[in-house]
Each structure stands twice: as structure tokens, then as C-alpha cells.
Amino acid sequence: MSAPLLELSGVTREHRQGDVVVQALRGVDLSVTPGELVAVMGPSGSGKSTLLQLAGGLDSPTAGRVCVEGRDLAGLSPAQVAAVRRRSVGYVFQDLNLLPSLTAVENVALPLELDGVRGGVARRTARAALDEVGVGALAGRFPDEMSGGQQQRVAIARALVGPRRLLLADEPTGALDSTTGEEVLRVLRARCEAGAAGVLVTHEARHAAWADRVVFLRDGVIVDQSGPVAPAESLLAAGGA
Template sequence: MTTDHRETGGAVLQLQNVSRVHGRGAAEVHALRGVDLAVRAGEFVAVMGPSGSGKSTLLTLAGGLDRASSGEVVIEGRPLGGLSRNAVAAVRRRAIGYVFQDYNLVPALTAAENVAIPRELDGVAGRRARTEALAALEELGIAELADRFPDEMSGGQQQRVAIARALIGERRLVLADEPTGALDSTTGEAVLATLRARCDAGAAAVMVTHEARHAAWVDRVVVLRDGRTVDPGTDVAGLLAGTDGGDAR
């Protein structure tokens, strides 16, 4: 599957000349520098690069978890920069599924309750939210974990619950930060297949990864270095041939 990333019309996600600066003066750090990126419906994009290159910053800005210092983040045609904090949160709940590297599960809630959170926050009735949560857990092959609490699960099981939470409902954009980091190779491949299927069904996905072998699942690789995109047209075959095979984040 191929997508012309130069065509930005109808993009689910657009970063338009986005920069993010932390601190001031001598302590100023440029995490991102003038990044442009468009991800269309049906497209699965991998973001790769060395540690400190800006990968996680790109994901947090795309997910509305942080605001750009300059430039604009646009979700389904809606610029986030002009929205209130509550309006951004509403966009995040309804349109974006986010897989955090550290899972962010609520310890006092079961797997099904954790997965149902975004839907319940958006006003969906509890019974329907649980039904959708069970379907998402089933999609990840972990339906048997529905009534377990996080401390009763392995790290890999918690990771899959977190992914199920990101996929519940009709999420148009899925953002995943190292989604297979705690998984064995077989389970990791199954998770990537699930993300690929979601894109094939019309969602857009952006995945931060350091695993070159994961490029086989995506349509396009974006390489970041020092907060800038380099070789934005890097093709999957080139990456697998060794353009970025290191294990630094």
C-alpha cells in the first residue's frame, strides 16, 4: 500500500512548520524545528531517529498533549492552536487513540474499565462502553484479562490493554509510542497487524519505533534528527537495507 505524502488535502493529521522550544536563554532546547508532516486516512507512518531527535515530542504535539511553540497542528481540518484546553481534550477523546510508552493504566480499575475510560468521558453509557471495551480487548487477543487489575498483569499484558484503550471506538488517528516495547516478537507482530488493519479500514496511524523490522508494516518512514525531518521520502526498502537500524530512541 502506498500513499503520496505530498498530497495534504484531506489529511487526518497535519503538522505545519511546527517547532517546540523548552526553556529559555542558556537553558533553551529546540525539541522540534520547523517540522512538516501530513498523514492521510489509511496511512501507517513510522517515525524513527536517534535518542533526543524529537520523536516523542512530535507524538505529544500531534496528540494535543502539548502545544507547539510555533506552527500549527491540525486534526481532521481543525487547528488545535486556537482551541481551548477543554476543546482540545474533546478532540483527543473522540478522534485520537494514544498508546503511551509507560501504559498509563489506572491501578484501581480493571482492564475493561481502563479501556472504557475514553468512551465514558465522552458521555457513552456505561453498558455500551463496556461492550466496546470487551470488543477492543478481543481484537488484541486478551479478552480473558477483562476483569483483572493492572497489578495482576505482566508488562506485556498491560501494554496490550493500553493499546486496546487507544483503539476503542471510531478513532481516526492512532498515535503509538514504542507500542511493542514490552512484547515478545510474536505478540508484537500481532499488535502491528492490528494497527495495520485499522489503517486499512480507514484510520491514520503514527508509530514511534527504533525497530527497523517494523518498517515492513508501514507505508512510509519519517526520520528525525536534531528536531528536523531528514530524508522525508525514505522508503521502507531503504530502511530495511540499513538506513536506520540502531536501537536508540
């Protein structure tokens, strides 16, 4: 098994409100390896969003360690954490993922250009990333000229453009109808099978079921998990026996 792309060990996050200490996460252990899609399920207030923010270096734990590609984020300077966010981590949110004034290919190329990649190279890499999620033909379109499902594909392409391999998705299908949402999850799953590591936060069981493992959060604690699931081939073989 390859080394985890994301590793949370004993992660606790407390928020202080006056004299009251609220524990958003308590002693969470979670690792995600390349090729794996992990879903995090829980009711609102269970700590899902906090977990995602910690995983992406947007927040720091009160206790415990968060490692991305083997690097403990606590040991890095703010500039180094920002670089990890640019080069290693991509986000997909429920909506408003794309800058409305940029075309699809420009949106995907943006993180590369911000990281100093030259324009032509960035655009070619972005174009390839769009092809990988099946929307290469829409490279020149602006977000308002695309459907919700197409925009989410572009967002996935941007999240995994260039060297980025850790994809953090927060309810990415929340604004989509059932069939379109399923198409987006198919793309997400395919990108993970191609070597990315994905964390999918959702409250929909049907969407979480696309993951290899599903982690259940309650009041900041992982209470249980399901999976990994046997590959389809072995399910078929078992049925045919």
C-alpha cells in the first residue's frame, strides 16, 4: 500500500467562546492513500467541515498532527503551508467554484499560473485536465455558459491540475439533480482511481456510497466506518458461484 497523501493523527480542534470550550473534533485519526476516495458523513455540527479545513491547511489543530504528502503542516511556515495548498490540495465546493470572468481553461490554469508556471504550459496542462474529466470541448466557455454538472467537472479538473493529488470536496453535488450529481461522482471516483486521493464530505448516503470507505462523524468523533468494499469483479464472481 502506498504512503498516505493525507494523514490526520489524534486531531483535536477546540473553539473557545468566552469560558466555554467547544470541541469540534476529538482525537480523529484518518488517512487517505492515492487511489482512494473516502467519504465523511455526519449531521450538521458533527465536525465535517472542520475536518476538511484542517486537511487543507486552512485551519490548524489544537492537538494532533495533519500531514499532507508526508509533511507535518505544523512544522511549516505560513508561506510553506500556502505552497502546499497551491501545489498539493484542490477544493471543490457545492457551488461558486469558478471565477465568472474566466473561461473554463483559464479557471483551471489559474492555480498553475499563480504558482509561476508560464502561460502556454499552464494552458496546455489545464486543457489536458479538462479532457480527463470529459469537458475538453468546453475549454473556451465561461461558467455561465455551462450547466451545473459541467461546472463541477471543471472544478474537479482545477482541483487536480498539474501536481495536485489531494482533492477535498464539500457537498460537491449539493446543487445538482440526482442524475447529474451521479455523473459528477463518477468523474470524482475515476480521478481517484487514476491516482488522486479524495475526501468527500456529504450528508447523502447515496453519494457517499461512491467512496471506498465511509467514515461516520458524530459530535467530532469518528464513531464507525464502512468499507473498503470488495471490487465489483469479486462481487460478480461470488454471485456466479
